[in-house]
Amino acid sequence: MNRNMNAVPIHKMQGCGNDFVFIDNRKLALPVSAMADWAKKVCRRAFGVGADGLVFLEEAPDASVDYRWHFYNADGSRAEMCGNASRCAGLLAVKLGFAGPVHTFGSDAGPIRAEVDVENCEVKVQLTPPKGLELNKSVDMPGLEGTIHFVNTGVPHAVYIHDDAAGLNVKTLGAHVRYHAAFAPAGTNANFVTVLDRNNIHLRTYERGVEDETYACGTGAAAGVVVTNALGLTESSVNVRSSGGEILGISIENGCVHLKGKALNVYSGEMYLEALGLTLP
Structure with a gap:
């Protein structure tokens, strides 16, 4: 991505009405220190894109998982896990080439295993043990x-x-x-x-x-x-x-809990950083 551009590609996803904005952070390389502020501005209804949370997907830190995420609530707080977002992440990760239909990604709560039926937009995830x-x-x-x-x-x-x-x-x-x-x-x-x-x-x-x-x-x-x-x-x-x-x-x-349901890519597009009061570090 050209870092002089003021537009960042985004993917709006929803799972059972829980909506999220996803950003592919492989090229953007936004540092973790800036993510909470981005979440508050991007997720703000009416003035931003609007969502329950903002999720950054990036390369795995090691070979134990296929990729990892950084998940932030709309108020900028970081959350260990989100079930509906994990299903959305699983579907989008396959579409973006992060992983195949059966894969594991890293969350703050631990590794999450996903089984993705791309054709039917249905995802089953194995959550961390309760x-x-x-x-x-x-x-x-x-x-x-x-x-x-x-x-x-x-x-x-x-x-x-x-x-x-x-x-x-x-x-x-x-x-x-x-x-x-x-x-x-x-x-x-x-x-x-x-x-x-x-x-x-x-x-x-x-x-x-x-x-x-x-x-x-x-x-x-x-x-x-x-x-x-x-x-x-x-x-x-x-x-x-x-x-x-x-x-x-x-x-x-x-002893493990599995969550299954629809995940939908509502739209993909670009958001303009200047309109949201954001800049790239």
Whole structure:
């Protein structure tokens, strides 16, 4: 890329309504020190491209993975992992020549294995093993009774089970849980789950870093299934209906959690750095 140009190629991707901007960083070579500022400006709705997160793909640091990513939330915070973005990354990586249909990429949470069906735009990823499972934590919830459960499925997730998740004020309740002292200092994502039957749940997620409810959350869907399965409420293979109405398939296989669903390249084009108040170092 000509570094005198003020236009940078981008790829807008979405998975179940979670939208992301991807940048191929092989030629751009943007340093990590500048990425958080780029995320805040690129992801800003109306004034930027608009997205839940910004992802940079680049060459692998060693032979253990095919490539690596740098993932940033819309507020500029760096996240260890994002399930729906990982599916988008898998599809785009094949299209851009980073790797073949079955590959592994490096994330801050660890290596992520992806199986890509390019023709049908469907991707299955094996998330990092869930850790830190805590059931029935005593955390106050304004106006609600019961307990909260917790698990890290690449990033931290609190899970609250309710008969009518659709009727809850997720933005208010989610913010309360996200910043609760019980999850300090890192905070947590907050998920609200209704168990429909043993193979189906409805999930709504307030995402840390976005600071609002999103249409879907892959690691949140994984957390919802890990928790409900541990409580004996669901089987190990579950369809998760997201806020956006899409279905994510979650399966627990030999202690590992797999996430499967559609990933779509909405458009590819160029963004003009001057319009966003950005420059190349």
